[in-house]
Amino acid sequence: MPIHNPDIADIFDALADYLEIEDENPFKIRAYRNAARLVRGLGPELADMIAAGESPTDLPGIGKDLAAKIAEILATGTTRALEELKQRIPAGVIDMLRIPGLGPKRASILYRELGVADPAALRAAAEAGRIRSIAGFGAKTEQAILQATAAAVATGKRVGIAQVGPRIETMLNELRRLPGVIRAEAAGSYRRCRETVGDVDLLVAAGAECPVMERFVEFAAAGQVLARGETKSSILLANGLQVDLRLVANSDFGAALQYFTGSKAHNVRIRHIGRRRGLKINEYGVFTLDARIAGETEESVYRALDLPWIPPELREDRGEIDAAAEGRLPGELIEAAHIQGELHAHTDATDGRDTLAAMAAAARKRGLRYLAVTDHSQTLRMVDGLDERRLMEQADEIDRLNEGMKGFTLLKGIEVEILEDGSLDFPDRVLQRLDLVIGSVHSRFQLSREQQTARILRAMDHRCFSILGHPSGRLIGERAPYAVDMAAVIRKAQERGCFLELNANPARLDLTDVHCQMAREAGVLVAIDTDAHSTAEFGQLRYGVNQARRGWLEKKDVLNTRPLATLKKLLKGTMGG
DNA sequence: GCCGTTTTCGGCCCGACTGTTTTCAGTCG
Numbered sequence: 291m292p293i294h295n296p297d298i299a300d301i302f303d304a305l306a307d308y309l310e311i312e313d314e315n316p317f318k319i320r321a322y323r324n325a326a327r328l329v330r331g332l333g334p335e336l337a338d339m340i341a342a343g344e345s346p347t348d349l350p351g352i353g354k355d356l357a358a359k360i361a362e363i364l365a366t367g368t369t370r371a372l373e374e375l376k377q378r379i380p381a382g383v384i385d386m387l388r389i390p391g392l393g394p395k396r397a398s399i400l401y402r403e404l405g406v407a408d409p410a411a412l413r414a415a416a417e418a419g420r421i422r423s424i425a426g427f428g429a430k431t432e433q434a435i436l437q438a439t440a441a442a443v444a445t446g447k448r449v450g451i452a453q454v455g456p457r458i459e460t461m462l463n464e465l466r467r468l469p470g471v472i473r474a475e476a477a478g479s480y481r482r483c484r485e486t487v488g489d490v491d492l493l494v495a496a497g498a499e500c501p502v503m504e505r506f507v508e509f510a511a512a513g514q515v516l517a518r519g520e521t522k523s524s525i526l527l528a529n530g531l532q533v534d535l536r537l538v539a540n541s542d543f544g545a546a547l548q549y550f551t552g553s554k555a556h557n558v559r560i561r562h563i564g565r566r567r568g569l570k571i572n573e574y575g576v577f578t579l580d581a582r583i584a585g586e587t588e589e590s591v592y593r594a595l596d597l598p599w600i601p602p603e604l605r606e607d608r609g610e611i612d613a614a615a616e617g618r619l620p621g622e623l624i625e626a627a628h629i630q631g632e633l634h635a636h637t638d639a640t641d642g643r644d645t646l647a648a649m650a651a652a653a654r655k656r657g658l659r660y661l662a663v664t665d666h667s668q669t670l671r672m673v674d675g676l677d678e679r680r681l682m683e684q685a686d687e688i689d690r691l692n693e694g695m696k697g698f699t700l701l702k703g704i705e706v707e708i709l710e711d712g713s714l715d716f717p718d719r720v721l722q723r724l725d726l727v728i729g730s731v732h733s734r735f736q737l738s739r740e741q742q743t744a745r746i747l748r749a750m751d752h753r754c755f756s757i758l759g760h761p762s763g764r765l766i767g768e769r770a771p772y773a774v775d776m777a778a779v780i781r782k783a784q785e786r787g788c789f790l791e792l793n794a795n796p797a798r799l800d801l802t803d804v805h806c807q808m809a810r811e812a813g814v815l816v817a818i819d820t821d822a823h824s825t826a827e828f829g830q831l832r833y834g835v836n837q838a839r840r841g842w843l844e845k846k847d848v849l850n851t852r853p854l855a856t857l858k859k860l861l862k863g864t865m866g867g
Numbered sequence: 868g869c870c871g872t873t874t875t876c877g878g879c880c881c882g883a884c885t886g887t888t889t890t891c892a893g894t895c896g
Contacts, residue, residue, distance in 0.1 A: 317879050321868035353869050391885090393894050428887060478896090491896080519884055524895095534896080536883090549881095554896075561880050566872085572881060 302326035308375035310394035382408025448486035452796035470500030477550035483836035489532035495540035545585035549573035555607035631660035634819035641673035652825035712748025721754035730759030739773035794834020806841020
């Protein structure tokens with residue numbers, strides 16, 4: 291069973307969890323957490339890197355000990371250190387750490403004093419009134435544990451960014467309307483445009499008499515107020531989403547925005563750079579021993595470290611700080627306005643909701659210059675996939691519609707099934723009559739990594755193959771990506787001159803940010819596609835653009851920023867001619 | 868456990884809020 295980076299990352303995180311319970315040196319624990327995060331965000335597989343003779347100790351934060359543990363995990367699937375910890379501490383105690391308000395210290399005390407070894411036992415102990423008997427615990431803590439264990443099922447889960455977006459924007463707009471409010475912005479992972487958010491951080495600058503906190507806690511009417519202070523309050527909305535609000539001075543807004551936007555890892559490095567220069571950086575500004583030298587704007591905070599402003603989407607400590615220092619930040623991150631056309635859309639001929647003409651009109655109305663119609667192919671029976679005859683009828687209709695339109699062009703395409711053996715669902719003879727071919731996997735997700743990779747690589751080797759659709763097949767929070775060697779897929783795209791899709795559907799966002807970065811480094815263009823199944827879904831483009839920005843993609847890295855003539859040339863290169 | 872323009876030891880980001888305290892520990896972000 292080959293070991294992949296996420297497996298190694300999980301083991302390092304588990305080690306950190308257990309060491310917290312053991313009250314180990316917090317910096318040692320942080321070293322494991324950092325390593326977990328680093329390995330999880332690593333593009334290439336550690337196993338491949340080591341096989342190629344590279345040493346993990348070249349990675350920042352991996353020293354001799356962690357390198358040895360990586361080798362041990364690759365060889366045995368685990369590490370003795372973790373197995374020994376598991377002998378000493380029941381796994382249920384680790385689960386208790388996930389309960390809000392319970393950290394390692396208290397979980398450990400509860401385990402030692404009451405023998406409580408999992409969340410269910412903890413709840414029973416709270417119900418029996420046994421928690422308050424322990425020194426340092428009181429009735430309120432017991433009550434909090436009861437509430438937390440009751441809510442634990444419903445909360446604590448990250449939700450898709452598209453599900454929280456509208457609610458947050460409404461909240462911000464209401465706060466902005468309050469008399470005395472100067473600014474109100476969302477920070478945190480929401481501002482960094484992550485795929486999912488765990489909670490939302492809002493920042494507000496307001497005059498002294500402004501009733502911000504009073505208004506804010508009213509949003510919790512159907513939920514719960516978790517904390518209510520002078521400068522910070524936390525609420526739980528009825529749907530389980532936690533929202534924190536921080537009231538900051540307008541003169542500190544930039545420092546606060548930088549601080550609370552994170553990521554944590556990015557900020558730790560930023561503050562580290564500051565310390566080396568004798569500067570203290572916190573949410574109130576950048577300070578020398580005796581003066582504040584920055585903080586009004588985010589730009590001023592970065593400038594104090596001789597860095598250019600770094601876009602929030604890049605702040606994940608994945609090389610952006612070094613890139614900023616060396617003037618290598620992406621020059622023109624992709625924006626929605628750069629997108630010239632849509633290359634993946636469905637009509638009511640298969641599982642789309644709207645007609646070809648309606649889809650064309652809607653795309654045109656959004657200012658797009660071209661739209662590729664890519665319905666499903668025959669083997670996908672469930673959605674009435676097109677056979678050759680219906681595909682050619684659709685092509686004829688496209689020709690008719692194109693005649694009547696100026697400044698907008700429909701392209702003939704197909705989202706063709708990649709069959710289990712890697713062949714495509716139509717013969718070359720049929721595919722060659724189209725402008726582009728998107729190949730996608732919609733079946734046999736459970737193939738082994740070797741089989742799945744071979745299947746996809748074989749499909750990409752096909753004479754007519756333009757774009758690999760939703761390359762990992764994942765549905766965020768619902769379906770794991772199928773096992774596939776994405777580094778090999780990217781190499782193949784580079785070799786064949788074909789393209790990878792970044793599916794903008796917020797439930798997919800497939801490619802991931804890390805794989806976008808790898809594609810960019812390999813010089814493989816990415817197509818940001820909405821995969822629209824109705825006219826309204828063209829609006830999901832922004833989620834794809836956000837994801838692409840997280841993957842460092844610039845205008846030049848994205849296929850469908852090209853004007854039609856250039857695009858046609860690029861597509862032709864993938865169609866056997 | 869990692870790291871080094873303070874380099875093989877001694878640091879490692881830092882502040883707010885809560886609860887149970889009577890000056891602070893634990894948790895969170």
